[in-house]
Amino acid sequence: DAKTTQPTSMDCAEGRAANLPCNHSTISGNEYVYWYRQIHSQGPQYIIHGLKNNETNEMASLIITEDRKSSTLILPHATLRDTAVYYCIACKDYKLSFGAGTTVTVRA
Amino acid sequence: DTGVSQDPRHKITKRGQNVTFRCDPISEHNRLYWYRQTLGQGPEFLTYFQNEAQLEKSRLLSDRFSAERPKGSFSTLEIQRTEQGDSAMYLCASSLPRTAEQYFGPGTRLTVT
Helix, strand or coil, rough: CCCEEEECCCECCCCCEEEEEECCCCCCCEEEEEEEECCCCCCCCCEEECCCEEEEECCEEEECCCCEEEEEECCCCCCCCCEEEEEEEEEECCCCCCCCEEEEECCC | CCCEECCCCEECCCCCCCCCEECCCCCCCCEEEEEECCCCCCCEEEEEEEEEEECCCCCCCCCCCCECCCCCHHHHHHCCCCCHHHHHEEEEEEEEECCCCCCCCCCCEEEEE
């Protein structure tokens, strides 16, 4: 699976949109982009995934660039409960390879 | 709640002892996965099952680790002759086939003293 690169950490303000970037320049055509998050002391939680079209669900939006070399996860109205480690993973089947992720801290 | 459950949530054992963890997946999910997570790192894939068949076990960390899913429902992960380096969170997840949309349990935290 392709390697992904994410910032180590970021802060965002409660109530504002949080935009989390991810680079996956070596992604292959059949690899999806998956996002998970892990709140402290819990198991990871699936957020969203996409192949080439932008996707939206009740939790977040995923914007994938046309060349598929990068993507952005958008949390539209961040709350304190969104404080977590966010993982961007390029995957074509079942084997999720988690990197270090981005530690997102939402501040009041 | 019909999510993934794991038992026990915490296990403290002495070095050299054997431990076994259980995972109950979401009932309609035929894929089941085991991961290990050490402090400050993301989860590391260990093995997975489709129904009762263990389709990949090359990532199991050593021959002291084994996993079973005898009837295609719950699964067990056993670590024999535990070492202090085995101290970690052991996570189980389940999914439908042909997707990486996995649902994780709360994990079992193992401490080897």
